[in-house]
Amino acid sequence: MEKDAPYYVDLIIRYLAGEASEDEIRELSSWIKADPDHALLFREHRATWIALEKSRLDESIDIDRAWSDIESRLISPLSETRRNFRIVPVHAEKPSIRSGLPFLLRIAAIMVIFAIPVYLLFRFVVKPDVIQLTAQADLVESKLPDGSSVTLNSGSTLEYPVAFNGDKRQVSLTGEAYFEVTHDKTKPFIISSGDVRIKVLGTSFYVNTNTSGEKMEIVLTTGRVLISFDDGQTESRYLSPGEKAEVTTSRKNISITVNSDPNYLAWKTHRMVFADNDLGQVVAILNKTYHSNIRVAPGKLAQCRITATFDKQSLESVLRVLKATLDIEILKTASGIEISGNGCE
Amino acid sequence: MQLLHKEAFEQLFRSHYKGLCFFAMQYVKNDETAKEIVQNAFISLWEKRDSIDLSRQVKSYLSTSVRNKCLNHLRDNRKFDNDLLNLEQLSPDALYEQPDRLVEAELRDSIHLAMEELPEKCREVFRLNRFEQLKYQEIADRLQISVKTVETQMSKALQHMRLRLKEFMVPILLLFLLHAVALFYSLFSTYVSG
Numbered sequence: 001m002e003k004d005a006p007y008y009v010d011l012i013i014r015y016l017a018g019e020a021s022e023d024e025i026r027e028l029s030s031w032i033k034a035d036p037d038h039a040l041l042f043r044e045h046r047a048t049w050i051a052l053e054k055s056r057l058d059e060s061i062d063i064d065r066a067w068s069d070i071e072s073r074l075i076s077p078l079s080e081t082r083r084n085f086r087i088v089p090v091h092a093e094k095p096s097i098r099s100g101l102p103f104l105l106r107i108a109a110i111m112v113i114f115a116i117p118v119y120l121l122f123r124f125v126v127k128p129d130v131i132q133l134t135a136q137a138d139l140v141e142s143k144l145p146d147g148s149s150v151t152l153n154s155g156s157t158l159e160y161p162v163a164f165n166g167d168k169r170q171v172s173l174t175g176e177a178y179f180e181v182t183h184d185k186t187k188p189f190i191i192s193s194g195d196v197r198i199k200v201l202g203t204s205f206y207v208n209t210n211t212s213g214e215k216m217e218i219v220l221t222t223g224r225v226l227i228s229f230d231d232g233q234t235e236s237r238y239l240s241p242g243e244k245a246e247v248t249t250s251r252k253n254i255s256i257t258v259n260s261d262p263n264y265l266a267w268k269t270h271r272m273v274f275a276d277n278d279l280g281q282v283v284a285i286l287n288k289t290y291h292s293n294i295r296v297a298p299g300k301l302a303q304c305r306i307t308a309t310f311d312k313q314s315l316e317s318v319l320r321v322l323k324a325t326l327d328i329e330i331l332k333t334a335s336g337i338e339i340s341g342n343g344c345e
Numbered sequence: 346m347q348l349l350h351k352e353a354f355e356q357l358f359r360s361h362y363k364g365l366c367f368f369a370m371q372y373v374k375n376d377e378t379a380k381e382i383v384q385n386a387f388i389s390l391w392e393k394r395d396s397i398d399l400s401r402q403v404k405s406y407l408s409t410s411v412r413n414k415c416l417n418h419l420r421d422n423r424k425f426d427n428d429l430l431n432l433e434q435l436s437p438d439a440l441y442e443q444p445d446r447l448v449e450a451e452l453r454d455s456i457h458l459a460m461e462e463l464p465e466k467c468r469e470v471f472r473l474n475r476f477e478q479l480k481y482q483e484i485a486d487r488l489q490i491s492v493k494t495v496e497t498q499m500s501k502a503l504q505h506m507r508l509r510l511k512e513f514m515v516p517i518l519l520l521f522l523l524h525a526v527a528l529f530y531s532l533f534s535t536y537v538s539g
Contacts, residue, residue: 010496013503015429017474018374019481022423029428046433048507050371055453056475057367060376066362067355070384074351074391 012042016049133158135175137291139268144171148181148189153267154291156210173209178268180204181223195230196247205239206264216247219264227254263289270312279304279326279343290315293336301328304344354394357403358387365411371433372415376478382418386410452513459509463502470495471502 011028014020020028032038133142135152143149145163152158156175164170169189181189181200189200193209196216203223209216218227220239227245228236229252237254239245244259262273266289274282280302283294292315296302304326310318319330319337328341362383369379386407419425460468469488473479474495481499485492 006500009504010500013499014481014496016374017481017499018424020424025424025426025429029426033428044507045503048503048510051452051510051513052456052475052506053370054367055449055456057370057376058363058449059453061363061366061380063359063362066380066384067358070358070387071355073384073388 008038009041009045012045013049016046129162130159131162133160144169146182146184146187146189148179150180151178151268153177173207175210176206176208176267178204178206178265192230194249196249197228197230199226199228201225216249217264218245218247219243219259219261220245221265270310272310272318274306274308274310276305276307278302279306279322279339282306282322283339286315286318295336295338297338297340300345301339301341301343354387354391357390357407361404361407362387365407368408369411369415372412372430373418378418382414383411386414448513452510455510455513456506459506462509463505467498467501467505470498474499 008028008031011020011024011031015025015028028042032042133140133150133152134157135154137154139151139153141149141151142158144160146169148169150158150171153176156173156177158171158173158177160171164187167187169184169187170192171190172192174193179191179200181203191198191200191207193207193216198207198218201224203220203225205218205220205223205225207216207218218225218239220241220243222241224241225239226236227239227247228234231252234252235254237245237256239256242259244257244261244264246255246257247253248255262275263285266272266285270289272285272289274285279296283296283302286292287294306322306325308321308325310321322328322339323330326341326343327345328339328343331338331340365383365386366376366379369382370376373379373382389410390403390407416425460471463471466488470484473484473487474481479487481492481495484490484495488495
């Protein structure tokens with residue numbers, strides 16, 4: 001008995017919606033096999049259905065809820081999280097996470113989590129209420145309880161509470177980090193390092209507590225921050241976008257200048273801008289960005305000037321450009337890379 | 346051999362849970378079942394953690410595990426048809442990778458807009474089936490209409506969505522066209538030789 005097209009369209013949809021019975025599934029299957037047009041019609045409807053389901057599922061899944069559901073079903077007790085874990089990095093076949101990740105600027109419900117590979121490069125220590133996030137060999141990007149995001153450079157540690165209760169959001173930083181802080185007028189976001197307090201007023205900025213000679217550097221990208229000392233006496237200073245604050249902890253001094261270094265975020269963005277910088281400076285920034293050990297042979301070579309922009313290129317690629325620009329030799333040794341030659345003479 | 350610690354496991358879960366749920370959903374066509382299956386797959390992984398070598402592809406292990414559980418579920422519920430599943434081209438590698446957030450957002454908006462355009466009853470039927478995951482009979486009961494009406498409304502809704510979401514679908518259709526041709530050819534040769 002010939003049935004008309006609408007019957008089969010209904011049948012396709014019943015199947016996709018999971019409503020089709022055993023017999024109907026068989027019927028659909030033979031109908032599809034009978035004619036390639038039928039197969040095509042099936043696929044078209046399926047494609048639409050898949051797009052709808054994908055979108056719906058995307059909206060409906062709460063990954064934190066799902067994780068806590070499954071966590072309670074794991075055999076190991078929760079107390080395991082209270083121990084010190086050290087995850088050993090494995091040599092990956094795939095390239096580093098950094099090169100693929102797009103910039104995360106949505107400060108809403110989207111979860112910010114590390115990418116796919118199995119190896120982990122951070123240590124996660126849970127004391128009763130405090131979380132310690134540490135970046136070892138690779139950058140670590142994480143989300144804080146209020147939705148703010150932080151990117152830690154290697155060797156940096158951030159301590160923060162499991163939840164921001166109380167009247168402020170306080171975290172403690174050792175090292176270098178880039179923050180994107182969500183707005184919350186009722187709860188200021190405060191970063192502490194030693195006795196310096198950086199109060200954030202809804203913003204994105206960079207902090208470096210590491211610079212030599214007991215200095216701390218803060219560069220502001222957007223928003224506003226207030227820098228102060230813990231003593232309640234020393235005058236606090238505001239920082240505006242594009243400005244850099246250098247804080248000398250020993251002398252309790254805050255010095256504010258316009259940030260002239262376009263490469264302060266190169267470690268995170270892999271974007272470097274050189275405008276008539278000398279090779280010595282360029283190499284210093286390359287070392288910082290790529291964690292390489294490049295040395296320039298002593299002499300006039302280090303004073304050769306470079307003007308170039310590198311955006312998310314590999315170190316190899318950058319070195320090739322340098323080689324094409326200057327008359328240099330690049331030698332790779334066990335301990336690093338050596339640049340020698342006439343340079344610009 | 347690197348073993349699986351809880352933090353690594355959590356990262357795996359957070360990276361793959363959604364993609365695997367979507368993958369499972371294509372087989373079992375039901376949210377709750379899909380989530381249950383994926384959770385079970387992760388739990389099996391956790392239980393075997395001392396013997397799993399992480400230098401292998403854990404992702405494939407998980408997707409294969411999910412796929413097998415889905416097929417078992419379909420067989421147990423007698424909803425299994427080999428030909429149809431082949432037609433759906435469900436391969437364990439077809440996972441939801443790093444989604445393009447911009448496209449996802451656009452798609453979501455287009456879907457919401459398209460739904461607004463549906464006549465009220467049609468939209469309600471579609472919404473109940475899709476968002477509240479109600480079966481046709483349950484929708485019929487709730488809205489006091491016949492199952493046949495529910496079917497017709499679903500059909501109408503999907504046709505409309507198909508039109509509206511066409512721009513998101515073009516590359517998929519092209520691929521399907523090729524598959525359809527290949528399928529026809531293989532079926533034809535089966536008929537001829539069989």
